[in-house]
Amino acid sequence: MSLPASVRVIERGWLSANNIVLHDGEGATVIDSGYGAHVPQTLDLLAHALRDKPLTRLVNTHCHSDHMGGNAAIQKKYGCRTSIPAGEAPIVDRWDDQALILAFADQRAERFRYDDTFADGDVLRMGGLDWRVLAAPGHDPHAVMFHSPDARVLISGDALWESGFGVVFPQLFGRETALAETRATLEAIARLDVGTVIPGHGRPFQEIGKALERAFYRLEGYEEDIVRLARHTAKVVLSFAMMEKRSMPLEKLPGYLESVPVYVELNARYLRMTTAAMTEWLVGDLERAGAVRREGGMLVAAGQ
Numbered sequence: 001m002s003l004p005a006s007v008r009v010i011e012r013g014w015l016s017a018n019n020i021v022l023h024d025g026e027g028a029t030v031i032d033s034g035y036g037a038h039v040p041q042t043l044d045l046l047a048h049a050l051r052d053k054p055l056t057r058l059v060n061t062h063c064h065s066d067h068m069g070g071n072a073a074i075q076k077k078y079g080c081r082t083s084i085p086a087g088e089a090p091i092v093d094r095w096d097d098q099a100l101i102l103a104f105a106d107q108r109a110e111r112f113r114y115d116d117t118f119a120d121g122d123v124l125r126m127g128g129l130d131w132r133v134l135a136a137p138g139h140d141p142h143a144v145m146f147h148s149p150d151a152r153v154l155i156s157g158d159a160l161w162e163s164g165f166g167v168v169f170p171q172l173f174g175r176e177t178a179l180a181e182t183r184a185t186l187e188a189i190a191r192l193d194v195g196t197v198i199p200g201h202g203r204p205f206q207e208i209g210k211a212l213e214r215a216f217y218r219l220e221g222y223e224e225d226i227v228r229l230a231r232h233t234a235k236v237v238l239s240f241a242m243m244e245k246r247s248m249p250l251e252k253l254p255g256y257l258e259s260v261p262v263y264v265e266l267n268a269r270y271l272r273m274t275t276a277a278m279t280e281w282l283v284g285d286l287e288r289a290g291a292v293r294r295e296g297g298m299l300v301a302a303g304q
């Protein structure tokens, strides 16, 4: 893997985004802090990666719970400077539950402070390299990526994964432009000189052409049929919740789907199913995908 020696990727799963540690002379920067439920593990992994060096800066690609859920704990431990995308600042200031996708989707994060912001076109010095900040709207309207032309590395957050990209919420926030933004962001990635992508989830990869091909194919499916995107969104949000909960009594699921706003809105606008039908469809589909299983009246997350 052709990553500069100063860049270390701590690969996590899906509940926590990857943490990227960039070593600078005396200190280090970390990009993204994982999910709140994983804080003890994140702090251990980070301490190991830092090897007694001070953590001087915490940076976020965007402010979703799996990327900033460990911010408060990292600040408490290291007292580091914290920098976030400028577009996220007003949302973090008012701790906007819907825009941050917290209780709105049954997710949680401890409130944190930030010291400064950066925006498209800025250059951040991290790990002895200059990283250009690139706006990456789509999955999150205020998300950014970091590109080092010298190292030919792109830190893509959830704008591009080896297989796909972070879920785009279909017009839930009055954002009719989310799919067009996603397309523009993928096209911008295609124009960059990149040898290695460090995604927000999954391992770093080098076959960028293939990843973009898969991403565009997926995007076209959503552009053709927005209901397909709504179905995908409901499944992604429920499997994320199940990763945290690990199990839930099946009889509680219909009431759960009626109480968490994201499902209510997706159903009212796009899916238009009875709660019973929605429950059966979600469980069946997630079961077929290997994300959950039924066991003695319980819905259990895979790997538990």
Ligand SMILES: [Zn+2]
Pocket (backbone or CB within 6 Å): 062, 064, 067, 139, 140, 158, 166
């Ligand atoms: Zn995200």
